[in-house]
Amino acid sequence: MKIVGPGSRLPQQVQRIAVVGPTGSGKTTLARSLATSFALPCVELDSLFHGPNWVPRETFLQEVTDFIAKEQWVTEWQYKVARPLLLARATTLVWLDLPTGRVQTQLWRRTFRRWATHEELWHGNREPGLRVLLSRSDNSILWWGWKHRNALRGLPLVVQEMARGAGIPQSHLDGLVIVHLRTNKQVHDWLRLQDLPMPHSA
Template structure:
């Protein structure tokens, strides 16, 4: 495992796990959010995103986290492993709620100077909580289906269904 993609629904812990994998294997970590979001939550155009990701993944080893379908073909074509964080609904919702509250209260930077706000995080159509509600089941069906496609048959799929299973797996890496 030298080129790893970490996927899963919003708030499940993709970035945290990717950082742990990066440290454990001593390989670079790339967060797709940093390539997708400009300051003030401005999304980059799709072609710019694809170019940024292509350039970022030129190396022989990396771990990348994110669910951006616009670049999935690029990431997965180059990857040798996909780690799928497929946690239960209560685990995901408790994690995203706790993370979002913490970010709003502390004003911790999310990426590229962007910060979550009460309005954006809880009371808008762009709410990360609403996004998680809308995409949780879709993501589970989508990944189950994608992993069966022949174009991704080269990938080693690591299907982790609980945070404890994820931690056990990370600690097993050498």
């Protein structure tokens, strides 16, 4: 496992990238930017997981498996049941390890913009009412984001333990590159180094 910073360049032949970070860190936005610039297949995992009325789709894992069987792709590294599958295929993890305050600000702004505009998310779903959003319930993305804000702080250890539990060979981890980005400025600097345009926040 090789950990690099914002001064690193992606390999000339980009392969399979998973963007890592807590809810609200900008995973999907960055994944879309990378997909556009490198002409990589991209899927938003939330769109595979959430069916109408927020009911989890039974085809989720099969669709993830089919997508990551491709030679090249980019997506987010999320969902506990999907992360081992993604890890076993990814060649690069881009780790958005941003300050908690910044992530929470982005999450609240995004959530209330979606709520205020009644933006359709996936399969007809929209953000729930304020009573749910402001509750201490896992049905609130705001509460979920706060509760799990530090889950990926020690990503290299998380990766090692997950690989061990999933039977992912050490040889795969030895070739894995983790791009560690700690601020939005570092994200932008890293994108400039790849000669990529800055992503616009979703």
